[in-house]
Amino acid sequence: MGVGTAQVEKRSTILVSWICIAVTKQNDLSKEIQDRVRQAAAARTALRIRGGDTKAFYGRTTTGEKLDVSGHRDIVSYEPTELVITARAGTPLDEVEAALAEKGQVLPFEPPHFGKAATLGGAVACGLSGPSRPYSGAVRDLVLGVVCVNGRGERLSFGGQVMKNVAGYDVSRLMVGAMGTLGVLLEVSLKVLPRPATTVTLALATDADQAITTMNAWAAQPLPISATCHDGELLRVRLAGAEQGVTAARQKLGGEEVPDGDTFWAELREHRLPLLSEAATLWRLSVPAAAPASAAEGTWLLDWGGAQRWFASELPADTIQQQAIALGGHATLFRGGDRTGEVFHPLAPPIATLHRRLKQAFDPDGILNPGRMYREW
Amino acid sequence: MTHADAATVAKTDKPSLVSALRAFLPREAVLHHDDELRPYECDGLSAYRAVPLMVVLPETTDQVQRILRLCSERKIPVVARGAGTGLSGGALPLPDGILLSLAKFSRILEIDRVNRTARVQPGVRNLAISQAVASDGLYYAPDPTSQIACSIGGNVAENSGGIHCLKYGLTVHNILRLEVITMDGERATIGADALDSPGYDLLALMTGSEGMLGVIVEVTVKLLPQPETAQLVMAAFDDIEKAGDAVARIIGAGIIPAALEMMDNPAIRAAEEFVHANYPVDAAAILLCELDGTAGEVAEQIQQVEKVLKERGAGEIRKARDEQERIIFWSGRKAAFPAVGRISPDYYCMDGTIPRQRLAEVLKKTAELSEKYKLRVANVFHAGDGNLHPLILYDANNPGELKRAEELGGQILELCVAVGGTITGEHGVGIEKINQMCVQFDEHELTQFHAVKSAFDPDGLLNPGKAVPTLRRCAEFGAMHVHGGKLPHPDIPRF
């Protein structure tokens, strides 16, 4: 009986049928992963955690022995009426989404895949969310629980599979976007939602300033909007929900209907729009939605109703970070540029101290993806 | 009742502390006479009481920083308090510690209508935020039943929910930024005015941390547009199992109601006697299902819901005819706690959360436990997200009854864990459910929690003894085996 099974019995958190366990047991590598981490901790060997390797471009370049978790896969439990899916971290995102689609449900945060091999664990560890983020939540908003291995090689379970849970600190959400520096994710439980009955995409020709004003004015009204973006020329908006609500909103907003709207949002999410895919150096600015448009030199694409701004520019990092601060947010060197320097926005001193101490609390030997997030740890 | 896990602190020199505090606080902001301290001896869980060494009522961030710095130097524990409506004893004072009340932090600092955010002080009441922005067509979504009284700082500390969080999320989904003072007096900005901030998600970590990691001195919340319209359906069932099944079916049909609440017969009767909400008093259970959105959306979904309810065997189905009737239907649910308070000298509110599909089973077992312990239980709860609130009725004046109520409560919580749920959905662990934490988490997980606490508060002075039990306590409770007296990682401080 593996460690996993003992835990299941103790807390009965995983309510799968006996048959389900039998089917998925062969892809359960939690014991092996745990052993690897334990050995690495004893030898103080740095580990480089790898899922589908589709987001290796993101974060800092690191060395370390490869810890491949892509074999630790399969959906552990999925009950559509509970709106919850639990899967092992190495499960391909495609597989998760296909299982949900079969029951008419979706991952509400529309995770970017950036490649066929993308895994659930990688998506959660990178903490990236797609176009629907301001309207239906980020990956951190939908995570209900995780099972992970900390830097001591201990298997830990936080949160669970229920919608509301305030027992203990919210370590599950802390893991989201931590880029594997606090723990190796083994299993994730996510809240899922029904796929909207209808979606329609509309486009309006306008400049960036006007687009920002319009997107924010819409957001202050009860409209069934699920995505908005401006590419320099066109403001696109996606309406999603019950048929009648979408129809009424469509009349209200005006604009032209985009025939293949779903494809456009998928291209945006996957960075296949030329504006994003052809950028040598791509920055991501996260700012208050209504922050004014910037005149800084480069190409801008506004997503998330104005709250996420993609910026293709060769300006120095410092200039771009100052620009982000001036707008009330922060900047990330998302793709390209020097990946051995800092790529994430500098942390304020008291926050940096808390980060160092938290890293120490989860991974005292500094073996989990050291330097992937910030150079120092 | 006091608790045993409090950090052991050297006997404090009270007069010297009073004068040190008065050096930067006005006289009336430092309370230390017994009669001034009494009102602070408990929060909403009145079975647990302790008189604090002192109460301080700062009104500026600078004062909070100086208080915490002073307490850090002198190793005096501090418990933060908002409105004191907490139901798990989170704000229970320590006899040798300072109770830091945020009551004077009661100003709304800024409303940004364009970005749809409000920056408020932690002592601002939950409902006051929605009231301040109502004329702009906006509101703050999480709506705990206690919203006229509870503070936004307390909401963040507990990650509070409300009847509408099925669709709109909990506190953690509706806040952007916090200004926090850590125990050493440092000020930190956690989160941002943007949707995310660099580094770890400290905003999520702070939310629901029960005043153990830092004192919140400012909160920036998100504001949502008020829905165009809301419609409420009430359905009566002659069998609680059918009602539970209907809940799963509504959600299975792809509908996310704004709220989906259930009350069982004892709760229906108590509420009906109290506020005359026009509830069917013979029903085994009622469901209150609210849909909101545009008029078209609501009309479409209400039909679907009515169809499901009928198919699942609902007897009477009533749609609120107008806004007034909608408010009347809700009034019974919202007054359920005080209504139960009228039919029993004391009641004890539980807060377990379970997977929805186990609803009927858990309610049945709860009824059996109620028989066994010879104490009545009324159920009123957030059915849509499986968050139960069994109310255990007892009389504290009858010797032994409180103890029996606590035992029954503990059994219900352990039942929730056994079916894959949790001991607390929204009220927090506090001091009340600290033993059940030993059932939900193993020693490594608890040790990890203590390590998180240490990262923020190395000396363990902020709200010590709450939320996360020591391993020793768990060993005594009998839920954890400590081999040969050896605990894992003796290097990590435990509080």
Ligand SMILES: Cc1cc2nc3c(=O)[nH]c(=O)nc-3n(C[C@H](O)[C@H](O)[C@H](O)COP(=O)(O)OP(=O)(O)OC[C@H]3O[C@@H](n4cnc5c(N)ncnc54)[C@H](O)[C@@H]3O)c2cc1C
């Ligand atoms: C009748 C009734 C109905 C209720 N209904 C609900 C409900 O529907 N949903 C729900 O979730 N809860 C409900 N509650 C519980 C309670 O109202 C909430 O937990 C609320 O958030 C507590 O807020 P408070 O200001 O009263 O906090 P307090 O009780 O004063 O404190 C609660 C915790 O927060 C900490 N704290 C308070 N302020 C700060 C601060 N500024 N910085 C750091 N820590 C702080 C305290 O140390 C303590 O641990 C109900 C309570 C009652 C009495």
